[in-house]
């Protein structure tokens with residue numbers, strides 16, 4: 322049987338994708354990163370086109386960011402998801418922290434985060450996140466998490482504690498959260514919304530037809546309703562969502578999801594190319610060209626999103642700082658226009 326190895330840079334350990342034959346080989350501790358995917362047939366990884374290439378991460382600020390994350394014992398989605406933008410983002414101190422551990426209770430076929438039984442919540446984590454963000458000096462921070470179906474509130478209170486700690490330590494930093502779907506967690510969303518993040522982001526990831534294979538533990542309608550409910554609970558919070566393309570979706574399906582987002586009053590759409598983390602993950606169907614991304618962006622703007630980011634390397638938190646400034650400016654302009662066109666009261 323062939324054995325495929327992944328090097329886990331964060332842990333400095335070897336992760337094994339298929340056979341357990343490495344155990345006992347003297348290669349050191351073996352961490353099986355995706356045991357739930359081990360039985361799947363291999364999907365060959367396609368060669369990336371020129372427009373996907375990124376620079377190797379090696380600037381001094383990159384290493385400072387990495388050191389700070391280690392010192393504060395924080396997990397980042399940048400590393401866990403093997404994000405291609407890490408060199409650029411961390412060189413600007415833009416790290417996206419992933420709270421509530423590094424083990425997820427879901428097993429989405431596109432995602433590089435480990436699946437399994439998570440550890441208990443760390444009560445000190447909100448303070449460490451807040452301290453790290455203050456040291457990074459961020460104007461805008463993005464906080465995400467693994468899915469915690471094992472917790473009664475899905476981790477909603479922990480999100481609220483992190484937001485409160487950030488407000489205390491960095492009152493001028495705007496806060497964007499990228500949450501799970503809180504499926505079957507009654508009352509969880511209300512707890513997070515009451516903590517008043519500036520941006521509530523929840524990714525739909527793909528078109529509804531592909532949910533059974535790409536996001537089997539999630540429900541399209543639940544995710545869309547989550548975003549809709551945020552607006553109903555507090556219309557001042559910006560809502561944001563993203564899709565990956567290149568998973569086998571059709572253009573018309575993407576346009577249909579855009580329309581659904583607009584019905585839910587979602588403000589900000591992100592669209593990026595899906596990249597396959599390993600041979601055991603969902604296959605890339607094709608690489609969407611930069612021209613097609615530009616077409617999607619134009620369609621989205623025409624449909625009324627306040628802000629759109631659609632490029633091959635777009636990720637939820639990529640350029641989130643500048644994009645939040647643009648988002649806020651777009652809303653201010655929209656409010657001014659509405660005020661100018663409102664009928665004068667008698």
Ligand code: SF4
Nearest residue numbers: 399404407410638639
């Ligand atoms: S795009 Fe987001 S996840 Fe990727 S490196 Fe940048 S901040 Fe991290």
